Amino acid sequence: xxxxKFNILTSSAVPLPIExxxxxxxxxxxxxxxxERKGFGDNLFRDWRYNSDGTPKEQFVLNNxxxxxxxxxxxxxxxxxxxxxxxxxxxxxxxFRCVVSSFFADxxxxxxxxxxxxxxxxxxxxxxxxxxxxxxDPKTELExxxxxxxxxxxxxxxxxxxDINDYKKDNMLNGFDDIDYLLNIQDDIExxxxxTPL
Amino acid sequence: xxxxxxxxxxxxxxVKHIENGPDVLFIDRHLVHEVTSPVAFLGLxxxxxxxxxxxxxxxxxxxxxxxxxxxxxxxxxxxxxxxRALEENANAHNIPYWGLGHKKNGIVHVIGPExxxxxxxxxxxxxxxxxxxxxxxGAIAFGIGTSEVEMVLSTQCIxxxxxxxxxxxxxxxxxxxxxxxxxxxxxxSKLSTSGATGYFxxxxxxxxxxxxxxxxxxxxxxxxxxxxxGGMIAPDEKTxxxxxxxxxxxxxxxxxxxxxxxxxxxxxxDAEFDKEVTxxxxxxxxxxxxxxxxxxxxxxSNNIPLAESIDGAAATYKKSLDYMDYNEGxxxxxxxxxxxxLGSCTNGRIEDFRAFASIIKGRxxxxxxxxxxxxxxxxxxxxIKEEGILxxxxxxxxxxxxxxCSACLAMNDDKVPAxxxxxxxxxxxxxxxxxxxxxxxxxxxLVAAAAAVTGKVTxxxxxxxxxxxx
Numbered sequence: 001x002x003x004x005k006f007n008i009l010t011s012s013a014v015p016l017p018i019e020x021x022x023x024x025x026x027x028x029x030x031x032x033x034x035x036e037r038k039g040f041g042d043n044l045f046r047d048w049r050y051n052s053d054g055t056p057k058e059q060f061v062l063n064n065x066x067x068x069x070x071x072x073x074x075x076x077x078x079x080x081x082x083x084x085x086x087x088x089x090x091x092x093x094x095x096f097r098c099v100v101s102s103f104f105a106d107x108x109x110x111x112x113x114x115x116x117x118x119x120x121x122x123x124x125x126x127x128x129x130x131x132x133x134x135x136x137d138p139k140t141e142l143e144x145x146x147x148x149x150x151x152x153x154x155x156x157x158x159x160x161x162x163d164i165n166d167y168k169k170d171n172m173l174n175g176f177d178d179i180d181y182l183l184n185i186q187d188d189i190e191x192x193x194x195x196t197p198l
Numbered sequence: 199x200x201x202x203x204x205x206x207x208x209x210x211x212x213v214k215h216i217e218n219g220p221d222v223l224f225i226d227r228h229l230v231h232e233v234t235s236p237v238a239f240l241g242l243x244x245x246x247x248x249x250x251x252x253x254x255x256x257x258x259x260x261x262x263x264x265x266x267x268x269x270x271x272x273x274x275x276x277x278x279x280x281x282r283a284l285e286e287n288a289n290a291h292n293i294p295y296w297g298l299g300h301k302k303n304g305i306v307h308v309i310g311p312e313x314x315x316x317x318x319x320x321x322x323x324x325x326x327x328x329x330x331x332x333x334x335x336g337a338i339a340f341g342i343g344t345s346e347v348e349m350v351l352s353t354q355c356i357x358x359x360x361x362x363x364x365x366x367x368x369x370x371x372x373x374x375x376x377x378x379x380x381x382x383x384x385x386x387s388k389l390s391t392s393g394a395t396g397y398f399x400x401x402x403x404x405x406x407x408x409x410x411x412x413x414x415x416x417x418x419x420x421x422x423x424x425x426x427x428g429g430m431i432a433p434d435e436k437t438x439x440x441x442x443x444x445x446x447x448x449x450x451x452x453x454x455x456x457x458x459x460x461x462x463x464x465x466x467x468d469a470e471f472d473k474e475v476t477x478x479x480x481x482x483x484x485x486x487x488x489x490x491x492x493x494x495x496x497x498x499s500n501n502i503p504l505a506e507s508i509d510g511a512a513a514t515y516k517k518s519l520d521y522m523d524y525n526e527g528x529x530x531x532x533x534x535x536x537x538x539x540l541g542s543c544t545n546g547r548i549e550d551f552r553a554f555a556s557i558i559k560g561r562x563x564x565x566x567x568x569x570x571x572x573x574x575x576x577x578x579x580x581x582i583k584e585e586g587i588l589x590x591x592x593x594x595x596x597x598x599x600x601x602x603c604s605a606c607l608a609m610n611d612d613k614v615p616a617x618x619x620x621x622x623x624x625x626x627x628x629x630x631x632x633x634x635x636x637x638x639x640x641x642x643x644l645v646a647a648a649a650a651v652t653g654k655v656t657x658x659x660x661x662x663x664x665x666x667x668x
Contacts (some may be wrong), residue, residue: 019514020391020491024628029607031275033262035236035283047630052616077392080491081628082235082427082607083327085343088633106395106427107327110358111343165359168218178344179241182353185214185222186250189355192213192224193251197452 003116005175009098009144012069015134016061021074022081023108026091029082032179040086041093062094066138073130074101079108088112098144100151102127113168114178120144120151126160129153144174200466202363203432204398206339206370207463211321213355213416220357226320228350229306230293231259232284233609234325239287249291249351256315257288260295260305261326262609265572270296277610291351304575304601307331307543311415312577314444318433322348328543328625329419333430334414335437336463340400340428361427362472365465368405370479375659377553378413378543379623379642381405382420383485383495385477390509391493395425397473399434405479406431411440417570419544420625421659422493432464432610484658486530487627487640489518494627498645498657500528521629522637523617530639530655537620538569538650539632540643541599543659545623546574548581550643555590557661563595564653568581570612571596572604594651608633621649 032044037092049060056063072091078101079087088111091099109119122130133140133153136150143152152159164172171177182189201209214222242248249255262277272278281297288295296302302309307328308317318336323329325347332339346356366385386393399421406414415429421429438457441447448456471481483497496503502519504526505512519526524533540554541547551573563569571591573579579601582588588598606624607610608631614620616635623646627638639655648656 019511022491022626022628024607024626024631028630028634029609032233032609032633033274033280035280036240037237047634052634062416075514077395077425080391081626083325083329083341085237085345088343103392103395105392106423107341107343107362107422111345114343114345119343140215160227165219165431167216167357178351178357179245179345179349181357182222182349182355183247186353189222189224189353190249193354195225196224197448 003175004098006118006146006172008115008146010069010141011071012139013071013073013100013130013142014061014067014069015073015131017073019075019130020077020080021025023079023084023087024033024081026079026087027084032084032086037089040090041095044090044094069128070096071098071142072145073127073134074098074099076101076103076124078104080105083107085111085115088115088117091101092117100127100130113172116172118146118176119143120162122128122151122160122162129158140187200469202465202469202471203336203400203430203463204363205469207319207321208360209607213570220359221511222264222355222357223321225323225350225356226254227315228255229310229315229322229323229324229329230255230284230347231261231306231326232259232280233289233323233404233499234344235347236280236283238344238351241348242332242352245352247352249293252292253355254354255293255351256296257282257293257307258303258306259298260273261603261607263602264610265570265602265604265612268600271297274610281293305543305546305576305603308546308574308578309580311335311411311440312444312575314441314447317441317447318437319463322590323356328419330426330428331415331419331504331543333418333421333428334411335434335441336430336460338351338428338430341422361398362396363400364394364426364473365400365471366470367403367405367474367476368401368479369476370405372405372479373483375484375662376482377644377645378396378409378416380482380485382417383487383492383640384482386420386424387485389475391423392425392493394421399426399429401429401431407434410549411436412547415547423625433460441497446633475651484642484645486645486655487638488522488524488530490521490627490629491518492625492627492640494518495640498655502526530658533551533655534566534619534652535621535639535649536566536568536618537614538567539572539575539605539620539622539624540646541570541572541604542624543603544625545573545643546572546578548578548585550623551578551582551587552585553643554647555587557644557658558594558596558651559590561594561651563650566653567650569596569650570599570605572599573601575601593596605632607631608636611621614638621646621655
């Protein structure tokens with residue numbers, strides 16, 4: 001599915017400094033019953049965000065009006081657990097285009113890259129700096145520069161570079177997805193399949 | 199150049215390598231279920247394309263299905279809609295569909311091996327992280343997201359960089375009442391839930407060599423819980439005996455040719471791994487988790503570790519214990535429980551029911567416990583009946599349900615109520631995993647059985663010794 005191109009994103013950020021945020025927290029299983037990709041943002045962090053009667057939990061960061069922005073800053077091992085892409089959809093549909101953490105779970109990272117959410121992995125020290133900057137000023141802005149693979153805390157000018165492979169970077173910059181690529185090399189695939197028994 | 203088992207299988211499936219990018223990896227067999235596939239099929243529809251190789255694709259319903267009265271229409275309209283969508287998509291694309299009521303129906307990772315869809319040296323994917331289960335047969339098997347499900351449906355390939363390799367050796371003799379589940383929970387407790395992220399695991403050593411195929415599946419199943427994409431075990435005679443004669447395994451000359459290849463599927467003696475860890479089997483005792491991720495586990499006779507002894511954020515650790523309403527330093531043995539769940543792709547196979555029955559035989563279910571015993575498939579259910587296990591369960595006051603994922607992720611009605619404790623043989627103890635507010639203690643079928651008859655966390659060895667005394 002096509003998504004918006006990603007180039008340079010400048011935005012304030014929402015801090016969630018908890019380790020091992022798993023995909024069941026990002027989107028609980030009972031919200032996986034849709035047959036279309038619609039409305040997942042409403043249930044992002046559902047059980048941390050709402051009481052069982054549907055009223056918002058005021059202390060949860062998404063319900064705190066002083067925090068906003070297109071960047072989610074999470075703790076170490078963000079997105080562990082299930083392969084549900086619904087977790088990445090929920091992050092995207094809520095309005096985040098980038099998740100920053102000091103460590104990502106594998107499948108979640110892949111899912112993000114496949115749908116246009118940029119996972120930016122920084123050092124534990126830099127993550128700490130970001131969280132401190134947001135704590136000092138919730139409106140502090142981060143710049144995510146994909147072409148240069150650099151993340152900057154604008155208030156202090158501190159920056160760090162991040163990794164992404166050239167292929168995925170190109171996809172994100174242009175809004176391409178892997179299926180376009182694969183459909184273009186279908187002849188190669190069919191040739192391979194001919195020689196591969198079931 | 200010498201290669202690992204993983205290298206051999208991965209490299210032989212690369213259709214194309216992209217410099218400083220992913221490999222285009224050919225997928226031999228694709229398993230599909232109702233939850234992670236509808237949006238992928240919708241993608242195909244929007245592009246106006248068909249499934250490229252339906253004969254390499256298999257569909258079943260398992261994640262949101264009820265475990266009672268499966269012959270009746272599914273009551274939950276959203277679940278019913280998803281099941282209908284899968285059936286329609288499977289029919290539209292000529293994919294075999296083993297839906298509710300079909301004799302081959304069951305949890306996707308239980309039925310794959312049962313029908314010989316899972317074979318050594320294959321690449322197998324499914325939109326489910328526990329696809330790692332199939333690695334028990336020497337296959338590369340891992341979970342994928344829905345975008346990738348769409349890729350495999352439309353092109354039979356995915357695009358991923360090759361992961362690094364990690365060999366986990368466990369050697370020596372396992373102690374009494376230590377099952378494959380305990381071995382896996384022990385490893386995860388040592389490596390943490392992110393310790394193997396970025397790696398593909400090979401399990402090696404006597405412990406895995408001596409393990410049954412069911413046990414190997416349990417171990418490989420839990421690879422994802424240490425962060426690994428998957429885990430695999432070199433195929434051996436046990437593997438070949440298991441798969442021979444199953445519906446989708448090769449026959450006659452094809453079998454002989456396959457065997458010749460399969461026998462080459464082991465890591466070369468001088469193969470190098472990016473990382474290697476070794477554990478001694480004698481260190482492992484029956485395990486139980488006390489927190490909200492599978493890495494928060496310990497030997498059942500231990501006390502909950504102190505926050506100061508934990509490597510990582512103390513605040514996260516305390517948040518986890520608060521959720522469980524446990525305190526650091528407390529023992530787990532003796533803690534009251536409310537629910538027991540035996541089942542899932544981790545421990546829903548016949549061997550697990552045999553183990554459970556071995557403890558409850560001649561005892562009674564505790565009055566304060568609600569037990570959900572859910573076979574992984576109809577084939578498992580049949581074996582439970584044939585082997586007389588159902589009689590033992592019934593005699594002890596238990597009821598056997600119909601197959602499905604059930605309370606492992608509580609998408610159906612099998613939900614543990616808020617604040618209640620469940621000893622569960624499944625794979626995740628995340629907050630709310632078994633129902634909003636539910637508290638999960640992960641353990642083996644033996645530990646689950648001991649809890650089911652005593653109503654509290656109990657060391658199964660105590661009950662086993664009681665038997666001997668009696």
